Amino acid sequence: MNRHFEYVASVSGGLKIYNNNDAGNPTLVSTIPKSSLGNLDVINLYQDSIWLYVCLGNIWDTTEMAGLAIIDVTNPSSPQILDYYIYPGLTGGSGAVAIQGPYAYLAANQNGLIILDISNKNKIQFKSKLILDQHFPHSKTGSTSLYNARGIALQGHFAYVCFDRGGVRIIDISDGNAPIQINQYCFPALIDKATAYNNIVIHNHWAFVSIDYYGMEILDITNPKSIVQLGWWHPNSWTEATNDFNMWSNSAGHANELAFDPDCNIIYIAAGKSDLVAIDVSDPQHPQTCQTYGTPDDDYGTWGLDFYNHKVHIGYIWSPVTPPHSNYTGYKILQTNCKTTDVKTPTTNNKCAISPNPTTGYINVNLGEQKLKTITIYNLYGTRLQEHVKNEFSIANLPDGMYYLYIQTIHSSYVQKVLKQQ
Known part of the structure; x- marks a missing residue:
C-alpha cells in the first residue's frame, strides 16, 4: 500500500503500529495488546492489502497454543480485529x-x-x-x-x-x-x-x-x-x-x-x-x-x-x-541499493574452478586473480577432514566418495563438491 507505517510483532507486547514519516523518529500510533488476541503472544506478520495476518502463540514458550488473527489496517491509527482463531491441539505457538x-x-x-x-x-x-x-x-x-x-x-x-x-x-x-x-x-x-x-x-x-x-x-x-x-x-x-x-x-x-x-x-x-x-x-x-x-x-x-x-x-x-x-x-x-552492496556480475575471474572433477586424488583450485586463504575438506556428514593453504593438494588418502570443499579467499567464500573415485 506504499504507506509509511511499520507493523511490529512485539511478542508479549502484542501488535504495535508505528508511523515512520519522520526519518529516524518513528511514532507509535496504535497497539493491539495480547489480551485482545486470546492472550497469545504476537510472533509474526503477513500483510496483504488492508489485511494483516498475525501469527499467535510464542514459539519459544511451548505452553502457548497456536493461532491466527486477521486485522483490518485501513486506518493504522485504529486497527480493527476482524477475527482470531486458536487451534485446540498441541501447544507450541505458530511461526x-x-x-x-x-x-x-x-x-x-x-x-x-x-x-x-x-x-x-x-x-x-x-x-x-x-x-x-x-x-x-x-x-x-x-x-x-x-x-x-x-x-x-x-x-x-x-x-x-x-x-x-x-x-x-x-x-x-x-x-x-x-x-x-x-x-x-x-x-x-x-x-x-x-x-x-x-x-x-x-x-x-x-x-x-x-x-x-x-x-x-x-x-x-x-x-x-x-x-x-x-x-x-x-x-x-x-x-x-x-x-x-x-x-x-x-x-x-x-x-x-x-x-x-x-x-x-x-x-x-x-x-x-x-x-x-x-x-x-x-x-x-x-x-x-x-x-x-x-x-x-x-x-x-x-x-x-x-x-x-x-x-x-x-x-x-x-x-x-x-x-x-x-x-x-x-x-x-x-x-539498500546494488552499488552500495558492491554487487557485481560474476565473471570467470571471481569464480573458482575445481579440476579434475571427478578426481583420483589430485585437485587444483583455480581462483583467477583472487588470493586464497584456506581450503577445508568436509565429508557429507560435516566432519572436517583436511585443511590446505595452497591451490594444489591431494585427497588420495581419503576413501572414494563425495566431499565438500569450503574455499575461503580474502574477500569471498565458496563451497564446491568434488567426487573422488578410482
Whole structure:
C-alpha cells in the first residue's frame, strides 16, 4: 500500500503500529495488546492489502497454543480485529503464515501445517491439518520439542515447510482437505548434528533456506520430489556442524528470517548476533557475502526481517538465555541499493574452478586473480577432514566418495563438491 507505517510483532507486547514519516523518529500510533488476541503472544506478520495476518502463540514458550488473527489496517491509527482463531491441539505457538487464495497456511510448530479458510475475514474456519513425522533425518529423534514448523513458502500447489530439526518438508496442498507430504530434505552434513531449519523464501525454482548457525542453503526445487542443493553459504566465523550446545550458542551468527531482492539478486538475512548480511546469489552455486551490518561483538541480535521498496527492515529480539543472545529490542530500517552492496556480475575471474572433477586424488583450485586463504575438506556428514593453504593438494588418502570443499579467499567464500573415485 506504499504507506509509511511499520507493523511490529512485539511478542508479549502484542501488535504495535508505528508511523515512520519522520526519518529516524518513528511514532507509535496504535497497539493491539495480547489480551485482545486470546492472550497469545504476537510472533509474526503477513500483510496483504488492508489485511494483516498475525501469527499467535510464542514459539519459544511451548505452553502457548497456536493461532491466527486477521486485522483490518485501513486506518493504522485504529486497527480493527476482524477475527482470531486458536487451534485446540498441541501447544507450541505458530511461526509463520502464507496466504494463497481463500486459505491461510499456518506453520504451527509441533502442530505441523494447519490450513484455515479465510474467505470470510470475519470468520476464520479450520479446514485441515498435517502433523509432520519426526523420524527424519536423524538416527536418534531427540526431544519432540525440537521439531517445529517454523517457516513456510508456497509455490503452485506445494508448501515448503521448515521443520526445525526435521529439515524441509514438501507438502502437496492441491486438496486443501487432505494435504500430504511428498518429500523431505536435510543437508547431509547436518544429519545427526544440531539442526534448525528456520525460514524459507522461493524465487522461480530456487529456494533459499536459513539453517541457523550453519548458514543458508540454496536448493533447486524444479522437481519437488527431487530436491538438489545448488549452493551453501556459511561464513568461516560461524560454527561448524556440531552437537555441542555451547559451540552452537556461541556462533558468530544464526540465520533466521530472510528476503530476496530480485532487482539485485541479493538475499538479506537476519543473522542473529551478526545483525544483517547481504549475500549475492546471482550465481546460486557460489553465493558470496556482499556486505554486513552490525557486529557479533555487541549485545544486539536479530530475528525478524522484511524487504520492501529497496529498504531492509530488521527486528531485534530480547533473548538473554537462548541464541541468538540479545538484550536489545526494536527495529531498524536500512536503505539498500546494488552499488552500495558492491554487487557485481560474476565473471570467470571471481569464480573458482575445481579440476579434475571427478578426481583420483589430485585437485587444483583455480581462483583467477583472487588470493586464497584456506581450503577445508568436509565429508557429507560435516566432519572436517583436511585443511590446505595452497591451490594444489591431494585427497588420495581419503576413501572414494563425495566431499565438500569450503574455499575461503580474502574477500569471498565458496563451497564446491568434488567426487573422488578410482
